Amino acid sequence: xxxxxxxxxxxxxxxxxxLPIYWMLNMxxxxxxDILENFALIPLNIxxxxxxxxxxxxxxxxxxxxxxxxVSINTAISLATALPAAYAFSRFRFLGDxxxxxxxxxxxxxPPAVFLLPFFQLYSTFGLIDTHIAVAISxxxxxxxxxxxxxxxxxxxxxxEIDETAYVDGYSFPRFFVxxxxxxxxxxxxxxxxxxxxxxxxxxxxARTLTTTDAKPIAATMTRTxxxxxxxWGLLAAxxxxxxxxxxxxxxxxxxxxxxxxxxxxx
Amino acid sequence: MNKIQDNRAWFLVMPVFVIVxxxxxxxxxxxxxxxxxxxxxxxxxxxxxxxxxxxxLGDRRLQEALWRQFLFSGLxxxxxxxxxxxxxxxxxxxxWGVSATLVLIALPLLIPWNVIGTIWIIFTRPDIGLFGVIVxxxxxxxxxxxxxxDAWVTVMLMEVWHWTPLVALLAYAGLRAIPDAYYQAARIDxxxxxxxxxxxxxxxxxxxxxxxxxxxxxxSFLIYAEPFVLTGGGPGNSTTFLSIHLVxxxxxxxxxxxxxxxxxxxxxxxxxxCWLFYQALQSVGTGDRA
Amino acid sequence: MSLEWMAWTLPTALFFVTIAMLxxxxxxxxxxxxxxxxxxxxxxxxxxxxxxxxxxxGSAYIHLAWLGLTDWSLWGALxxxxxxxxxxxxxx
Numbered sequence: 180x181x182x183x184x185x186x187x188x189x190x191x192x193x194x195x196x197x198l199p200i201y202w203m204l205n206m207x208x209x210x211x212x213d214i215l216e217n218f219a220l221i222p223l224n225i226x227x228x229x230x231x232x233x234x235x236x237x238x239x240x241x242x243x244x245x246x247x248x249x250v251s252i253n254t255a256i257s258l259a260t261a262l263p264a265a266y267a268f269s270r271f272r273f274l275g276d277x278x279x280x281x282x283x284x285x286x287x288x289x290p291p292a293v294f295l296l297p298f299f300q301l302y303s304t305f306g307l308i309d310t311h312i313a314v315a316i317s318x319x320x321x322x323x324x325x326x327x328x329x330x331x332x333x334x335x336x337x338x339x340e341i342d343e344t345a346y347v348d349g350y351s352f353p354r355f356f357v358x359x360x361x362x363x364x365x366x367x368x369x370x371x372x373x374x375x376x377x378x379x380x381x382x383x384x385x386a387r388t389l390t391t392t393d394a395k396p397i398a399a400t401m402t403r404t405x406x407x408x409x410x411x412w413g414l415l416a417a418x419x420x421x422x423x424x425x426x427x428x429x430x431x432x433x434x435x436x437x438x439x440x441x442x443x444x445x446x
Numbered sequence: 447m448n449k450i451q452d453n454r455a456w457f458l459v460m461p462v463f464v465i466v467x468x469x470x471x472x473x474x475x476x477x478x479x480x481x482x483x484x485x486x487x488x489x490x491x492x493x494x495x496x497x498x499x500x501x502x503l504g505d506r507r508l509q510e511a512l513w514r515q516f517l518f519s520g521l522x523x524x525x526x527x528x529x530x531x532x533x534x535x536x537x538x539x540x541x542w543g544v545s546a547t548l549v550l551i552a553l554p555l556l557i558p559w560n561v562i563g564t565i566w567i568i569f570t571r572p573d574i575g576l577f578g579v580i581v582x583x584x585x586x587x588x589x590x591x592x593x594x595x596d597a598w599v600t601v602m603l604m605e606v607w608h609w610t611p612l613v614a615l616l617a618y619a620g621l622r623a624i625p626d627a628y629y630q631a632a633r634i635d636x637x638x639x640x641x642x643x644x645x646x647x648x649x650x651x652x653x654x655x656x657x658x659x660x661x662x663x664x665x666s667f668l669i670y671a672e673p674f675v676l677t678g679g680g681p682g683n684s685t686t687f688l689s690i691h692l693v694x695x696x697x698x699x700x701x702x703x704x705x706x707x708x709x710x711x712x713x714x715x716x717x718x719x720c721w722l723f724y725q726a727l728q729s730v731g732t733g734d735r736a
Numbered sequence: 737m738s739l740e741w742m743a744w745t746l747p748t749a750l751f752f753v754t755i756a757m758l759x760x761x762x763x764x765x766x767x768x769x770x771x772x773x774x775x776x777x778x779x780x781x782x783x784x785x786x787x788x789x790x791x792x793x794g795s796a797y798i799h800l801a802w803l804g805l806t807d808w809s810l811w812g813a814l815x816x817x818x819x820x821x822x823x824x825x826x827x828x
Binding site: 459476478479480482483485491493495496499500504565629692711714717721725 | 741743744745747751752780789793796797800801803804810826
């Protein structure tokens, strides 16, 4: 009996979680006039016009492409730099290691708003404003420390005897690292990639400030539309629904690793 | 694990150091430079000493934003932590339900932050939103664009909806780490559900819950995009949190000096909490880690 | 590439040079004679570097409090901060 009661509680929570998302889906399938005139729990005159407009208008769909491009670049940079660093933190004691680790963490906690103006100036100086790489590098500010933190947790779980055996067998460090160690912690790398993707994907403030047109993320395209075109709710909702899709896909692929990643408690 | 003393490890850390230093130290130096000058334009600036700091410290709107921020973060912790633990306790432990629940629960975490705001505008508007229409049908006269209280309720609902999943997932991971033998022993002793929770589950979750509390505190302290989209900081200044206030000064009014001084004070507050956070984590790490 | 956008001034440059020299000095000191963790009046296990950080963070707050609560010259805050740093480094 007790199990059933708790399941009902969970179902209620899940329903409440999905309700706002359902409502946006509902709006996205209706025309703006319909939304403003009729209040309907279920869309009666379903139309895909909003989605068609997004997929055919370059101003809209390029936003998605831009977001995906800089998120991918960021995830790649974060992983590539964080892997050796996390190995160093998990295996060696060196001068200033703890302070270095703490300093990295402070950047995960720093408010992006603080860095807004200098970032703009810095990237202007290098002529990088409105490029994907600028957003990708600026997101490294919080994603690289995060990646080091998560990976260090996974690497500490690998016994050091494995490293030592490999060195005795005559492996050089780079060869050991790439062919033995990295495959061993692929779960951890998957979880890390997931979180890098997630935090870069959801961030708006820096991405919006560092771009104007060519690399504008979808999230920023949406805010502009809110202010400019007298609020087309249906279109806005459709764009919102489409931003959820990549995230949902990523969760689905990593669902089995996720619990494990959270178990290390390093988010 | 015993670590080997080897300063050559610095070569492995170097790439991370360079990339984060470029994104963190150079901008931070620039902020410090801006904070002591009045900047009129390129090449046209005057050294003003600590004037901006005195201005900012005496600014009533900043003080209000700061207290509002603490109130907000406190409420976030009070609501999200118990709720998250409760949800984790009800989540299935095995079977097909695990994956499905995990995916559904994690969904809000993967939505861009401004879209979260958009979802809640659409959901709570008194004219077209499901929530807004229902509450108004009950005769409560709900409108988050006009009443500060309603705006707070909406922002809190959104925040709880958005981030409780993170607490739930962390707590769930902590629960999963408890061996079945513990539960069997408890069953033999005839322990009540409450006793199991109080003496087995809660102590075992201490580690992850510490992390959950600290992460939720820090991230809610930095909140920007969601309330900005939902309420724009209003009505009035009633939902203007620290980041929103800062961006208003920096980008809206382009007051570089005061914005920089404000940034530094903000950063110092965060740094203090971050350090306390790190100390707490370390003591959890050296104690019994679940 | 011009550094004009960083808007350097003499006082802030001196400030950062001081911090950089402190860090460099601490690194050399640590390399020559490694510090051992100990527990002082702060009731935390700290190394020399930890105490430097606590001292600097405390100094920042002393300066802010001085600015916010008094109208006196900032040199006073500097004096208090140096005293605080010395106390933390020695007994913290």
